[in-house]
Amino acid sequence: MKNRMKKLTAMMLAGVMAFSLTACGSGGDESKSNSSAKSATGDKKTIKITWWGGQSRHDYTQKLLDAYTEEHPDIKFEGIPAGWDGYFDKLSTQAASGSMPDIVQMDYLFISTYAKNGAVADLQSYIDDGTIDTSNIDDTILNTGSVDGKMAGMVLTTSSVATGYNPEVFEKAGLEMPDGTWTWSDFIDANKKISEMTGQESVLVSSGATGDVTQLRYWMRQHDEKLFNDKGNGLGYKDDKVVADFFKMWKEMVDNDIYSDPDEEAQIMTKGLESSPVVTGDAGTVFDWNNYSSRVSSVNDKIRITTPPLSDDTKETGLWNKPGMFFSVADSSKVKDECAEFIDWFVNSKEANDIIMAERGTPVSSKVRDEMVESGKLGDQQVEMFEYADKVTELAEDTPKPDPEGIAEVQESLKNIGNSVFYGQSSPDDAAKEFREEATSILERNK
Amino acid sequence: MGKKKSVYKTKDNVTGYLLLAPWIFGFLIMWLIPMIISIFYSFTDFNMLNKPSFIGMENYMRIFTKDKSFWQALKVTFTYVLFLVPLRLIFALFVAMLLNKNHKGLGLYRTLYYIPSLIGGSIAVSIVWKQIFGNKGAVMSLLAAFGINQKMSFLGNPKTALGVIILLGIWQFGSSMLIFLSGLKQIPGSLYESAVVDGANSRQTFFKITLPMLTPTIFFNLIQQSINGFRVFTESYVITDGGPLDSTLSYVLYLYRRAFNFFDMGYSCALAWILVIIIAVFTIILFKTQNKWVYYETGGDSK
Numbered sequence: 001m002k003n004r005m006k007k008l009t010a011m012m013l014a015g016v017m018a019f020s021l022t023a024c025g026s027g028g029d030e031s032k033s034n035s036s037a038k039s040a041t042g043d044k045k046t047i048k049i050t051w052w053g054g055q056s057r058h059d060y061t062q063k064l065l066d067a068y069t070e071e072h073p074d075i076k077f078e079g080i081p082a083g084w085d086g087y088f089d090k091l092s093t094q095a096a097s098g099s100m101p102d103i104v105q106m107d108y109l110f111i112s113t114y115a116k117n118g119a120v121a122d123l124q125s126y127i128d129d130g131t132i133d134t135s136n137i138d139d140t141i142l143n144t145g146s147v148d149g150k151m152a153g154m155v156l157t158t159s160s161v162a163t164g165y166n167p168e169v170f171e172k173a174g175l176e177m178p179d180g181t182w183t184w185s186d187f188i189d190a191n192k193k194i195s196e197m198t199g200q201e202s203v204l205v206s207s208g209a210t211g212d213v214t215q216l217r218y219w220m221r222q223h224d225e226k227l228f229n230d231k232g233n234g235l236g237y238k239d240d241k242v243v244a245d246f247f248k249m250w251k252e253m254v255d256n257d258i259y260s261d262p263d264e265e266a267q268i269m270t271k272g273l274e275s276s277p278v279v280t281g282d283a284g285t286v287f288d289w290n291n292y293s294s295r296v297s298s299v300n301d302k303i304r305i306t307t308p309p310l311s312d313d314t315k316e317t318g319l320w321n322k323p324g325m326f327f328s329v330a331d332s333s334k335v336k337d338e339c340a341e342f343i344d345w346f347v348n349s350k351e352a353n354d355i356i357m358a359e360r361g362t363p364v365s366s367k368v369r370d371e372m373v374e375s376g377k378l379g380d381q382q383v384e385m386f387e388y389a390d391k392v393t394e395l396a397e398d399t400p401k402p403d404p405e406g407i408a409e410v411q412e413s414l415k416n417i418g419n420s421v422f423y424g425q426s427s428p429d430d431a432a433k434e435f436r437e438e439a440t441s442i443l444e445r446n447k
Numbered sequence: 448m449g450k451k452k453s454v455y456k457t458k459d460n461v462t463g464y465l466l467l468a469p470w471i472f473g474f475l476i477m478w479l480i481p482m483i484i485s486i487f488y489s490f491t492d493f494n495m496l497n498k499p500s501f502i503g504m505e506n507y508m509r510i511f512t513k514d515k516s517f518w519q520a521l522k523v524t525f526t527y528v529l530f531l532v533p534l535r536l537i538f539a540l541f542v543a544m545l546l547n548k549n550h551k552g553l554g555l556y557r558t559l560y561y562i563p564s565l566i567g568g569s570i571a572v573s574i575v576w577k578q579i580f581g582n583k584g585a586v587m588s589l590l591a592a593f594g595i596n597q598k599m600s601f602l603g604n605p606k607t608a609l610g611v612i613i614l615l616g617i618w619q620f621g622s623s624m625l626i627f628l629s630g631l632k633q634i635p636g637s638l639y640e641s642a643v644v645d646g647a648n649s650r651q652t653f654f655k656i657t658l659p660m661l662t663p664t665i666f667f668n669l670i671q672q673s674i675n676g677f678r679v680f681t682e683s684y685v686i687t688d689g690g691p692l693d694s695t696l697s698y699v700l701y702l703y704r705r706a707f708n709f710f711d712m713g714y715s716c717a718l719a720w721i722l723v724i725i726i727a728v729f730t731i732i733l734f735k736t737q738n739k740w741v742y743y744e745t746g747g748d749s750k
Contacts, residue, residue, distance in 0.1 A: 089707040096495035096712070113710060117496030262691055263603025267582035409709045419692055423605065441513070 045335050047342060050080035051105035052087040054273065056298070057359055064355045068342060075338055088408075095119045100330035103339050106153045108144065108323050112232070112402040115152035120328040123151040126340040133348050136367040144323040144399055153326030154343050157361030160319055160392045161218050162290040162305040169284045173197045178285075180307040180391075184249065187285070187309040191258045194284040203259040204268065204278055204286040209250045210418025212411045215287060217400065219246045221318030222311035232404030233447035235439055240432040247421045247428035254422050262419045274299045289324075290388045291361050294381035301381070305388060307395075319396045321389070324361030358382050362389040406446030413438040489716035495706070499713060506717035517718070519693050520701040523683075526609060527697065528676035531616045536668055539623035540661075546624075547631045557628070564621030573615075573685035577602065580611045602687055605694040612682045612695055623668045630664030631657070662741045670733055677726050698722055 051061060058081040065077040080101055082090065088110055094100045100119065114120045123145075126132045132154060134142055145153040163178070170177055173194045182190070194202035209215050217227045219242070226236030237243075253259035260268060268277065277283035279300045286292070293303045310317050327346070329339045346352050353368045354377070362385060363369055369386060372378055378386075404410075417435050420426045426434070464471070489506055491499035510517050542560055546553060566572050579585045582600040590597060601607045634657065642652045680699040683689055689696035689704075702722070706715035 092495045092707055092710060114496065117494065119496045261599075261603070263582045263599050266603065266690075267584075267600075270577070270581075405710070412704070412708070416690075416693060419690065423692065425692070 044074055044076055045338055046076045046078055047103060047335055047338055048078045048080065048101035049103040049105075050082060050087075050091070050101040052082050052084045053360075054083075054295075057081075060355055060357075060359065064346075064352060067351065067355065068345060075342070095330075098332050100332055102330055102333040102335055103342065104328045104330060106326040106328040108326075109403050109407055111145065111153050111326060111328070112147045113405045113407075114328065115147035115150055116405065119331055120152050121331045121333065121336055123154055123329065123340065123343075126337075126344075127151060131337070131340045132344045136348070136365040138364070138366070140399060141321065141323060141364055144402065145326055147402060153328040154347065155323040155326050155364055156347060157324030157358075157363055158321050158389060159289040159291060159324040159361040160321055160389070160396070161214060161308055162288060162292060162388060163308045164278060164286045164288050164292040164296075164303055164305050165284055166278050166281055166300075167302055167304055169194055169198075169202075169278075169281055173284070177304075178306045182309050183312045183315070184309040185312050188253065188258065191253075191284055192256065195256075195258050198282055200277060200282050201257055201260045201264065202284040203253060204276060204283055205259075205265075206273075206276075206286060206288040206292075208262075208265060208269075208415065208418075209259065209287075210247075210414050210421075213403075213407070213414060215250075216243070216246055216414065218308060218318040221320065221397070222314060222316050223318075224314070224316075226400065228401070228404055228443070230401055231447075232401060232443070234443050235436060240429070240436055243435060244428040244432035247418065247431050250418070251421050251428060261422050279303065289322075289361070290385050290392070291324075291358070294358065294379070294385050297379060297381045301379075303381075305384060307388075307391070317395055319392050320399050321392055321396050322399065358385060362386060404443055404446065406442045409442045409446075410439050413442065485716040485719060488713050489720050491713045493713040493716075494710040495712045496710070502713070506714045507721075509714065510717060510721065516693065516696065516701055520696050520698045523609060523694070523696050524677060524679065524698040527613060527616070527679055528673055530613050531676050532669065532672045534613070535617045535620050535672060536623055536665065538617055539620040539668070540627050540665075542620065543624045543627035543631055544657075546628060557625075560624060561621035564619045567615065567619035568681050570681065570685055573682055576611065576615055576682075577686045603691055605692045608687055608691060608695050612679070612686065615682055615686075616676070616679070623672060626664055626668055627661070630661050634660045659742050663743055666733075666737055666741045670730060673729060673733070674726055677722065677729075 049065070051057070053061070061081065062079055065079055069075055069077060078101075088107075091100065091104065095114070104120070106114065106120070111120075123132065127134050137155075141155055141158055145151055145155045165178055167177060170190070173190075175190050175193060178187075178190070191202040205211070205215060207214060213227060220227050220237060223242050225239075225242055228234070229236040250259060254261050273279075273296060276286065276296075278286045279296050281300075287308065288305075290305055293305045296303050307317060307319065327343050329336055329343075333339060346356075347363070348365055348368065350368070350371050353363055353372060354375075356363075358372065358378070363372070373383070373386060414435060417426070417431045417438070421428055421431045488499060490501055490503060492502050492505075493499035546557055546560070550556070577584075580601045581587075582603055584600060584602075587597060587600050601611050638656050638660070639652060642656060647655070678699055679697045680703065683695040683697040683700050684703070687695040689700050698718075699722070702715050702718045705711040705718060
């Protein structure tokens with residue numbers, strides 16, 4: 001009898017344990033399904049939204065969401081802020097498990113990957129019926145979100161490559177301020193002087209000269225070449241010499257201690273934006289985007305931007321207007337209509353843009369831009385950014401197609417090949433050949 | 448065992464299984480089912496977003512014939528395991544022997560030496576190591592203070608970066624140490640006493656008594672640490688991100704990249720299964736050798 005009691009207790013305990021474990025395991029899901037069940041009944045709808053960025057972006061975006069909820073009490077948000085690192089790793093996992101947030105801040109790099117696999121919704125119908133007002137948006141820019149005839153993302157901002165510089169450093173080195181007419185050799189000469197003065201490398205590239213395809217793409221465009229072909233299934237240039245020249249130029253900068261080798265660069269990158277050598281006055285120039293000065297203005301408001309160097313041979317600039325970032329809506333979302341309304345508010349309303357203050361880049365709506373300039377609330381850096389955007393629109397040629405599927409792998413390959421050049425393990429010519437081989441096989445596999 | 452007990456046995460089993468239920472549930476949902484699914488994925492072109500379609504052996508063919516990074520990752524991982532495991536075990540045994548005496552505050556020391564194992568695999572420690580061995584880090588500054596100026600840091604140099612990762616691995620010797628410590632405690636003191644009476648010195652007692660008596664523990668540690676070694680990820684992910692020049696690209700890091708950065712989940716599953724097979728073969732080989740060198744006091748052949 002006693003024994004049986006014991007056993008019974010044990011069994012019950014085991015049962016309780018098993019039950020509580022399952023309860024724990026599915027706890028997260030339960031709350032999710034609760035909220036979506038609620039939204040189906042119509043009293044309150046929850047939009048999950050995720051974005052990457054720094055702390056200041058997280059802070060004001062949360063404010064933005066609160067402001068929208070105040071105006072639309074039936075809409076609630078669940079904001080999921082993240083850093084750029086790991087953002088797309090997480091997103092792909094969420095997409096695979098069908099738990100992608102409703103609104104996703106999307107980059108030009110990956111929009112075609114998500115669009116071609118049907119993970120994001122087509123927003124065209126919302127543009128057609130006027131839910132998202134696009135009347136003040138340039139068509140070329142708007143269409144950067146279109147993949148295979150589907151509007152895979154609503155473009156929010158534009159940006160273009162720019163060179164940030166520290167005027168105080170230039171002054172100390174006895175140099176004239178850059179005015180956008182410099183060529184690569186002028187650029188190198190100026191930075192040589194600065195490096196000699198500071199004893200430190202004066203050229204920085206926020207994502208590394210070969211860390212992604214941005215610098216290479218700029219270089220290719222200066223030489224009237226395309227990095228990828230229009231179909232996105234192969235490289236767009238014939239002669240490897242252009243790429244070899246690119247490697248050669250940067251390798252020389254490494255050898256002359258103007259530009260950091262990958263080892264030093266890794267160390268600089270861990271310091272983060274706020275204490276990068278350009279901001280602290282230890283380096284002269286940095287390749288970044290045209291919102292650079294406005295992004296660092298809270299730490300150093302002296303930083304300015306100018307156009308990157310012109311080609312020595314062609315005297316051309318390779319500038320283009322890049323869609324800065326997009327909002328895409330998950331195909332699995334149950335609140336697409338509400339998402340579209342929010343996106344319209346984000347893009348077009350004065351109220352939202354007064355909070356954003358162009359931190360995400362130059363707003364796509366010309367009306368918003370004008371309103372912001374007229375309001376006089378903009379700082380020098382933002383005015384500079386807007387002027388820069390206008391200048392680029394004048395100078396720029398067509399925007400490249402969205403990056404092909406497989407871009408992440410191409411960039412990894414470029415990074416490794418670039419590093420092997422900078423470490424002196426392969427010659428620029430061999431490296432260019434190797435890049436062609438690797439990139440071609442990656443792109444063919446992903447087409 | 449007699450038949451009389453079998454009735455009770457089945458009854459006891461129910462309780463046993465019920466008590467095990469949470470674990471079995473977790474094992475099935477979190478391990479077995481995903482593993483089986485991943486076999487299926489490894490034969491498809493699944494990219495996490497599409498509907499997977501069957502492509503036969505293509506992933507496996509590509510791994511063995513076209514993928515340079517696969518061989519590089521394999522080389523890095525094997526180098527890592529071959530250096531890490533012996534060094535870690537030697538170090539763990541050394542510390543365990545030091546701690547196997549009756550000092551004051553021994554418990555405190557044991558705890559202290561175990562701490563690296565608890566925190567060593569964490570992101571925070573990885574970042575600390577990055578700062579210590581990286582460019583302009585503590586080690587470089589120290590060397591510079593002694594007049595040894597190096598252009599490249601240990602982490603930036605493709606020849607030494609893996610060494611730093613291995614060093615971090617050795618530093619996490621705590622769990623092996625604890626197992627060695629319990630192994631040492633089980634060696635009967637009478638053996639040492641008679642050895643001392645016979646006039647053996649400490650070197651002789653170590654090689655003739657301690658080491659042979661410890662072989663089962665060493666064997667267990669060897670297997671466990673090898674399997675762990677093959678799965679190295681955090682260190683190379685956080686400290687070097689596989690670089691410089693893929694010199695620290697561990698197998699699991701490569702697999703992770705394939706899956707989550709390159710949208711190549713099917714391929715990644717194939718990679719994972721190759722690793723499973725490699726670990727299995729490695730373990731079987733180790734087991735085959737155990738008759739030659741592992742000494743079980745109770746008679747190892749009783750199975």
